[in-house]
Each structure stands twice: as C-alpha cells, then as structure tokens.
Amino acid sequence: MARAFLVVMDSVGIGGAPDADRFYNGDLPDLGANTLAHIAQACAEGRAEDGRSGPLHLPNLERLGLGSAMRLASAVPFPGLTAEPEGLWGCAAEISPGKDTPSGHWELAGLPVPWNWHFFPDETPAFPADLSAFVAEAAGAPGILGDCHASGTDIIARYGAEHMKTGAPICYTSADSVFQIAAHEESFGLNRLLDLCQAVAPRLHAMKVGRVIARPFVGTPESGFTRTTNRRDFAITPPAKLLTNWVQDAGQKVHAIGKIGDIFTMSGIDTLKKGPDAELMQHLAEAVETAEEGSLTFANFVEFDSLYGHRRDISGYARALEWFDHEIGKILPRLRVGDILVLTADHGNDPSWPGTDHTREQVPVLVAAPGQTPGQAPGAGSLGARAFADVGVSVAQHLGVASSGPGRSFL
Numbered sequence: 001m002a003r004a005f006l007v008v009m010d011s012v013g014i015g016g017a018p019d020a021d022r023f024y025n026g027d028l029p030d031l032g033a034n035t036l037a038h039i040a041q042a043c044a045e046g047r048a049e050d051g052r053s054g055p056l057h058l059p060n061l062e063r064l065g066l067g068s069a070m071r072l073a074s075a076v077p078f079p080g081l082t083a084e085p086e087g088l089w090g091c092a093a094e095i096s097p098g099k100d101t102p103s104g105h106w107e108l109a110g111l112p113v114p115w116n117w118h119f120f121p122d123e124t125p126a127f128p129a130d131l132s133a134f135v136a137e138a139a140g141a142p143g144i145l146g147d148c149h150a151s152g153t154d155i156i157a158r159y160g161a162e163h164m165k166t167g168a169p170i171c172y173t174s175a176d177s178v179f180q181i182a183a184h185e186e187s188f189g190l191n192r193l194l195d196l197c198q199a200v201a202p203r204l205h206a207m208k209v210g211r212v213i214a215r216p217f218v219g220t221p222e223s224g225f226t227r228t229t230n231r232r233d234f235a236i237t238p239p240a241k242l243l244t245n246w247v248q249d250a251g252q253k254v255h256a257i258g259k260i261g262d263i264f265t266m267s268g269i270d271t272l273k274k275g276p277d278a279e280l281m282q283h284l285a286e287a288v289e290t291a292e293e294g295s296l297t298f299a300n301f302v303e304f305d306s307l308y309g310h311r312r313d314i315s316g317y318a319r320a321l322e323w324f325d326h327e328i329g330k331i332l333p334r335l336r337v338g339d340i341l342v343l344t345a346d347h348g349n350d351p352s353w354p355g356t357d358h359t360r361e362q363v364p365v366l367v368a369a370p371g372q373t374p375g376q377a378p379g380a381g382s383l384g385a386r387a388f389a390d391v392g393v394s395v396a397q398h399l400g401v402a403s404s405g406p407g408r409s410f411l
C-alpha cells in the first residue's frame with residue numbers, strides 16, 4: 001500500500017503561464033508576473049527586510065527542485081536556488097478560465113473547470129440592482145455597502161463604521177468570480193453573517209459565481225478593524241468526480257487540512273482540520289504519523305495568499321516561505337517508504353505586481369518519495385512541463401485508484 005500527501009502552497013506561482021496575457025490586475029495583463037522569482041529578486045536586493053533579512057533562504061524546497069522548476073517555467077531571472085535537486089520536480093500550467101482558488105484546486109485534483117465563471121465588472125455599482133436588493137433583504141438591512149471591486153482590508157477600513165451604524169452588509173468582489181460579504185462579528189453577528197452567505201449562495205452559484213465568502217471582522221471605528229480567522233467560503237460543488245472522490249470511492253480515506261473542505265464542499269472528504277497555517281502544519285505533521293495506508297491527505301496553506309500576496313507585502317511573503325520551508329524540512333524525514341508528498345500551488349499572487357489580485361502563473365510540482373534512489377526516476381529528475389490535472393491523476397495512480405479526466409500520470 002501507499003500513502004499520499006498533497007500540499008498546496010496557496011498562490012506560490014513561478015511565472016511563465018502561456019495565457020498570462022489574457023488575465024488582468026486592473027488594466028495590466030499578468031504577462032511577466034512571477035511570484036517566487038520577484039520575491040527572490042527583492043530579497044537579494046535588500047527590499048524585503050521587514051522581520052527577516054538577506055537572500056531568500058529555502059534550503060528544503062531548493063533540495064526538492066524548486067529552483068529548477070522555476071527555471072523551467074519562466075525566463076525571468078532570479079538569484080540563488082541553484083542546488084542539485086534530490087526530488088522529482090517540474091512545473092505545471094492551468095487551462096481553467098479562472099485564476100482563483102477553486103479553479104486551481106479542482107484542476108489540480110484532475111478536473112479543469114468546464115464552464116466560464118461569471119465575473120462582476122470593475123465599476124461601481126459592480127452588482128446588478130436586483131442582486132443587491134436580494135442580498136439586502138436577506139440581511140434585513142436597508143441596502144448594501146461597497147458594491148465594487150476592493151481589497152478586503154481596505155473596504156472594512158472605508159465602510160466599517162457605517163456598517164456598524166446602519167447594519168448594511170459590506171459587499172465587494174475582485175478579479176475572481178466571488179461575492180464577498182464583510183460584517184462585524186459582534187454588531188452584526190458571526191452566525192448571522194454565515195447564515196446570510198449560505199442563504200444567498202444558491203442564487204450566486206446559479207449565475208456561475210464560484211464563491212460567496214463570509215469575511216467577519218472585529219474592532220471599532222476608533223481603534224480600526226481587523227478580519228478574524230472565521231472566514232468561510234461557500235463554493236459551487238465540483239461538477240464531476242475528482243481526486244477526493246476517486247480515493248473515497250475506492251474505500252480509502254481522505255483527510256482535508258485547511259480550506260480544502262470549503263473548496264471541495266466536503267465532497268469525497270472524510271475528515272477536516274482547520275485553523276491558522278501554524279496549526280495546519282501541526283495537523284500535517286500529525287497526519288504523516290497517523291494517516292492510514294491507502295489514504296490521501298490534502299492540505300492548503302492559505303496565508304501566503306491571504307496575508308501577503310493580496311496585501312502586496314513582499315517581506316511578509318518571504319517570511320512565510322522561509323517559515324514553511326523550515327517546517328516542511330522537519331516533516332520530510334518522517335515520510336515512510338511508499339509515501340509521496342507533493343508540493344504545488346493553485347495560482348500566483350505576485351506581491352511585487354500592481355493591483356491586489358491573483359496573477360496567472362505556472363506552479364511548481366515537487367515530489368518527495370523517500371526510499372527511492374536519487375538520480376533514478378521516480379526518485380529524482382525532471383517531470384517536465386506538465387498540466388495541473390496531471391497532479392491529481394498521478395496521486396491517484398500512486399494510491400492505486402482509478403481516475404478520469406484529461407490528466408496524465410507522471411509516476
């Protein structure tokens with residue numbers, strides 16, 4: 001038997017998406033965006049010194065082949081990350097018509113998104129009047145606030161006080177197919193916000209809006225407002241079976257860590273562990289000790305994206321990468337013969353790029369498979385330039401379960 005650990009570093013892209021010119025941040029196409037290369041450049045040039053210092057230091061990811069994957073994906077130059085890879089490494093490109101989290105994860109799990117998402121226009125109002133009226137009525141409020149494209153931290157600073165006074169929910173969107181509702185955990189109520197999102201989600205899903213996202217926050221107009229970790233995503237259910245279902249249908253266990261439960265609407269998932277990334281890392285370490293033979297553990301680490309990518313915080317992103325590298329370095333030696341651990345990402349979010357949205361990029365695919373001889377496939381070597389869907393099919397192949405869809409196994 002075998003076990004698999006599929007770990008998504010949310011937004012850790014490596015540039016070079018062949019269709020980057022068709023995706024935008026505001027008016028600027030994503031062509032040339034490269035999350036990791038631009039962070040490495042900034043670190044080497046002393047432009048990422050907040051809470052860390054010097055060149056980007058990722059020795060464990062480097063040994064798995066991260067630098068080689070970056071050079072394969074894109075010609076954007078970056079310093080360092082030159083160690084000889086010991087793992088299997090490659091890059092992967094997405095074909096789904098969205099650079100958002102569900103699109104990336106579904107496609108990694110073997111299922112490219114088969115429809116065009118609905119995106120709201122970058123204008124004010126962004127939402128059709130009947131939709132805004134529907135949401136206001138469901139909230140029992142006189143109207144909605146926001147009604148535009150925005151960064152989630154900016155919009156609560158702008159409308160938090162008015163929201164507390166009027167009870168009107170703050171509704172906003174982005175370059176992703178999302179309808180986000182921010183509300184105060186105490187004055188509006190956390191459960192009321194979650195109920196509101198759940199109530200309006202079917203109407204948004206029917207329009208092919210991928211997710212309704214609850215964005216609770218706390219604070220006061222005087223002290224400022226902060227988002228809490230009680231975010232919830234209400235996503236469309238994937239339209240066909242994918243990796244989690246393939247494994248579960250074969251009678252094998254599927255353990256989700258982090259946002260994976262929301263992203264797959266718990267479809268094909270047996271257990272779920274949630275929390276901030278530091279706790280998720282402990283859950284991953286525990287899973288490596290306790291996961292059953294034949295099981296899949298599927299984890300998402302979101303803070304690269306939510307705390308640093310969207311906030312265009314290069315130092316913070318570099319700190320998060322160095323923390324992740326250090327932690328995963330403690331987990332890698334705990335893997336057993338017969339295990340694979342696959343590290344990848346779902347899209348880019350270049351913190352050096354204009355705007356606050358994701359960036360269309362290729363992603364790294366790094367495979368650690370202990371007990372196999374370095375230099376001999378599948379122990380070490382290049383997987384080449386792959387498709388996202390190859391990741392899920394390869395994991396299925398490793399676990400000995402049947403798969404479907406366009407992916408081709410690299411194992």
Ligand SMILES: O=P(O)(O)O[C@H]1O[C@H](CO)[C@@H](O)[C@H]1O
Binds near residue numbers: 150175176178213
């Ligand atoms: O700016 P915040 O609220 O973090 O929003 C970001 O998070 C959303 C979902 O991941 C993205 O679509 C983007 O809008």
Ligand SMILES: [Mn+2]
Binds near residue numbers: 010011100346
């Ligand atoms: Mn994501």
Ligand SMILES: [Mn+2]
Binds near residue numbers: 305
């Ligand atoms: Mn995001």
